[in-house]
Amino acid sequence: MIHVVGGGIAGLAAAYRLQQRGLEATVLEASDDLGGLAATYSTAGDDIERFYHHLSKSEETIVELAEELGLGDRVEWLVGKNAYYVDGVVHPLDTLPQIAAYPHLSLYDTFRLGLLTLEIDVRGGRPRFDTYDELEAFEDVPIKEFLLEHTTRGVYEHFFEPLLDAKFGDRKEDVSAAWLLGRIKFRGERDLRRGEILGYFEGGFAVLIDALVDAVGRDHIETGARAVDLSTADGAVESITIETESGQETRPTDGVVVATMPNVLESLTGYACEVDFQGAVCAVVTMDEPLTETYWLNIAHDAPFGALIEHTNFVPPSRYGGDHLLYIASYVQHEDEAVWQMDDAELEAAWLDHVGEMFPEFDRSAVEMFRVARNPRAAPVYERGYLDLVVPYDLSEAVADGVCYAGMASRAQYPERSLNGGVVAGFECADLLAGRD
Numbered sequence: 001m002i003h004v005v006g007g008g009i010a011g012l013a014a015a016y017r018l019q020q021r022g023l024e025a026t027v028l029e030a031s032d033d034l035g036g037l038a039a040t041y042s043t044a045g046d047d048i049e050r051f052y053h054h055l056s057k058s059e060e061t062i063v064e065l066a067e068e069l070g071l072g073d074r075v076e077w078l079v080g081k082n083a084y085y086v087d088g089v090v091h092p093l094d095t096l097p098q099i100a101a102y103p104h105l106s107l108y109d110t111f112r113l114g115l116l117t118l119e120i121d122v123r124g125g126r127p128r129f130d131t132y133d134e135l136e137a138f139e140d141v142p143i144k145e146f147l148l149e150h151t152t153r154g155v156y157e158h159f160f161e162p163l164l165d166a167k168f169g170d171r172k173e174d175v176s177a178a179w180l181l182g183r184i185k186f187r188g189e190r191d192l193r194r195g196e197i198l199g200y201f202e203g204g205f206a207v208l209i210d211a212l213v214d215a216v217g218r219d220h221i222e223t224g225a226r227a228v229d230l231s232t233a234d235g236a237v238e239s240i241t242i243e244t245e246s247g248q249e250t251r252p253t254d255g256v257v258v259a260t261m262p263n264v265l266e267s268l269t270g271y272a273c274e275v276d277f278q279g280a281v282c283a284v285v286t287m288d289e290p291l292t293e294t295y296w297l298n299i300a301h302d303a304p305f306g307a308l309i310e311h312t313n314f315v316p317p318s319r320y321g322g323d324h325l326l327y328i329a330s331y332v333q334h335e336d337e338a339v340w341q342m343d344d345a346e347l348e349a350a351w352l353d354h355v356g357e358m359f360p361e362f363d364r365s366a367v368e369m370f371r372v373a374r375n376p377r378a379a380p381v382y383e384r385g386y387l388d389l390v391v392p393y394d395l396s397e398a399v400a401d402g403v404c405y406a407g408m409a410s411r412a413q414y415p416e417r418s419l420n421g422g423v424v425a426g427f428e429c430a431d432l433l434a435g436r437d
Helices: 009-021 060-068 096-101 108-118 141-152 153-174 177-186 206-216 262-269 344-357 419-432
Strands: 001-006 023-030 075-080 082-086 087-094 187-193 195-203 221-223 226-233 236-244 247-252 256-257 279-286 296-297 307-310 324-332 367-380 403-405
Touching: 001 009, 001 096, 009 023, 009 206, 009 247, 009 256, 009 419, 023 187, 060 419, 075 221, 096 108, 108 153, 141 153, 141 177, 153 296, 195 206, 226 262, 247 344, 256 262, 262 403, 262 419, 324 367, 344 367, 344 419, 403 419
Parallel strands: 001 023, 001 256, 023 221, 082 296, 256 403
Antiparallel strands: 075 195, 082 087, 187 195, 226 236, 236 247, 279 324, 279 367, 296 307, 307 324
């Protein structure tokens, strides 16, 4: 029996793959909910993720998994409209005319930004198309230094710097250029006549989680079961201790996939991971009317949140009983930040007050519900030298034979964390255990 610690998408994918490879697997989830960061709220229609999610065209493994589970026709590729809020104005940035008309970049700035997004290096006056192929070459390059060299000061100060402030706060100087280049590669296919092409499941990501649960088998999934210890003998994992409402129980095991955050890995095995994580606070606001016409609105001023993501400008509101759903999201670098310290009522007042300042026509009476999710480790901080800090899938040498890691600090979550990365990590660990002699 293989035990999988964690019932998020990585853990469920690992258990599914193990069973496909002919091995028995049991998923142990400490909470009462499955899905991890893809857990959902109910609405007047389809469920909605507590933290915003979509797919990029580069996320192939999760789409292949969906097809394998009979959900291929449930993956929809939709237009996600992007805009930038600067000085009280929403600037759409989807089509070529909109990008060219953006007033805060010169024509040359726009030209250099466009070439970077196309991964074309024109330094020295000669176009090169392979400069950015190897992300590792930029692992130790500060992101500001990179942008000033590869674009212009205007591109850095008037386009990227506000985004970096919102994403990484006072950690932005630590972030590597490899992360930015990876994000450019990772993002969706762009139709310059309409906007960015992004994926979503008809019915939400809950349909994928439910299909995985059904494929693994509910009798092979235990919720409210916290793994608290691993024991080894002769260099191999021997048993796992689980804590439930009934008390502690130690079970023999043939292998363990730890598909959780690295702090859990350390508590179980002593393996210390030095990756720093940032927290996230994310509200889903249910309204009876739309706020904007944009899906993803970046914000270039000192707002108490980082972005406004109007989900029902991406997926039709008819899927949610006609309600309009807006994510208000903020990353948190330190637990003493005000946004992390506020309770839900304080957060609602502060955030909706600021939305009203940004959009004077916003009607607070249109808000029907304000639900808040918090996670202290929502994403890694992709600092310089990050690849030296990732946790390997195979921990046979560092911990014991039969122990693998598929959590957020794995190689699959570089240079950007994603649900696709969770599936990849889960599959990698399952294949390692299934391939043992």
